[in-house]
Amino acid sequence: MAYDTEMFKYVADEYIKENGVIPVLHCLGVMPLMEGNTIVGVVTESKSGRLAIRAKRVIDCTGDADIAYRAGVECVMAEEKTGDLEPGYLMGGTLVYGLTDVDTAAVEEEADSDPSQRHPVMHRKMYHGIEKARAAGEIMPPYTNKSFIYNRVTKNELPALNHCVYPVDGTDVLSLTKAEIESRKSIMDIIPILRKYEKGMENAKLRNFAMSIGVRETRRIIGEYRMEFKDVFDEKTFPDAIGVYPVCMDGPEGVLPAFTEAYFQVPYRITVPVKIENLLVAGRCCSSKRRAVTITRQVDFAMVTGCQRQ
Ligand SMILES: Cc1cc2nc3c(=O)[nH]c(=O)nc-3n(C[C@H](O)[C@H](O)[C@H](O)COP(=O)(O)OP(=O)(O)OC[C@H]3O[C@@H](n4cnc5c(N)ncnc54)[C@H](O)[C@@H]3O)c2cc1C
Known part of the structure; x- marks a missing residue:
């Protein structure tokens, strides 16, 4: 289910108020x-x-x-x-990011062009553009996946792309710092590649980085x-x-x-x-x-x- 991450912050404030939490x-x-x-x-x-x-x-x-x-x-x-x-290896973390100036109709059309891009759980699992980029010899930034998934709630924007799965220990401040900074670098390096190879993303620009790297597994x-x-x-x-x-x-x-x-x-x-x-x-x-x-x-x-x- 896609939801508006910014509106959620306000809605959460309202829940807090309604329920008498300080x-x-x-x-x-x-x-x-x-x-x-x-x-x-x-x-x-x-x-x-x-x-x-x-x-x-x-x-x-x-x-x-x-x-x-x-x-x-x-x-x-x-x-x-x-x-x-294996034991000792945690699930990777992800810095979710958003893009603006996207032709979302063209992106949806591209997603619909291949049923395997319409994964029932993973929303839209886009991989055509990445495959083309690899075939053309583009060097993919570290820890970016062979496909990415996105949510869409507004026109012209993809507010939540999940593309970069970085090794991180969420109980170690230096590991969190490194993962967050290097994920931002990977995302900045992947955007020009998306512009070049993904339909509807020809003019895409960074909209936002999530407030912090997301951690999937720790204690x-x-x-x-x-x-x-x-x-x-x-x-x-x-x-x-x-x-x-x-x-x-x-x-x-x-x-x-x-x-x-x-x-x-x-x-x-x-x-x-x-x-x-x-x-x-x-x-x-x-x-x-x-x-x-x-x-x-x-x-x-x-x-x-x-x-x-x-
Ligand atoms: C990129 C990504 C995509 C995901 N996609 C999905 C999905 O599609 N569907 C799904 O169901 N799950 C998904 N997950 C997993 C899911 O988001 C998390 O496992 C889930 O949010 C865990 O909930 P939680 O309340 O235990 O912890 P969190 O959501 O991490 O909440 C913990 C909160 O406590 C705060 N906090 C931490 N330490 C302290 C402290 N010492 N003092 C005060 N505050 C503190 C944090 O800032 C945070 O707000 C995803 C995870 C990631 C990283």
């Missing part, structure tokens, strides 16, 4: 406040300095389990093989239950289910759209770390075996883990 932007949670094995709050750092926020319950939604990890929760990362990713906590790849395809049910999710995947284990009504239940225990009290997690850092990350890293799976009501 927003604190420009602020990092850096350390847990501990009383023995119980987390009782978080230390933050921002332009206002260091602040301790005490909390009735702490929920770590950092994607990387930053707070859980620093509270002493056992975490894993790239610990075993998944698909063709996961060891929780009271670890979601398994098999649970998904067994359409498993759990006594502590907090929601359901369709049988589908998109990651190193392959791509399977949610085309059927098959679904499995999501257990509460994947959000509950062992040993440390009063802490929950939500999102991609929840407790799963590595093969299951191909499912548990999805945006709407994160929504299921985050939408519990007491």
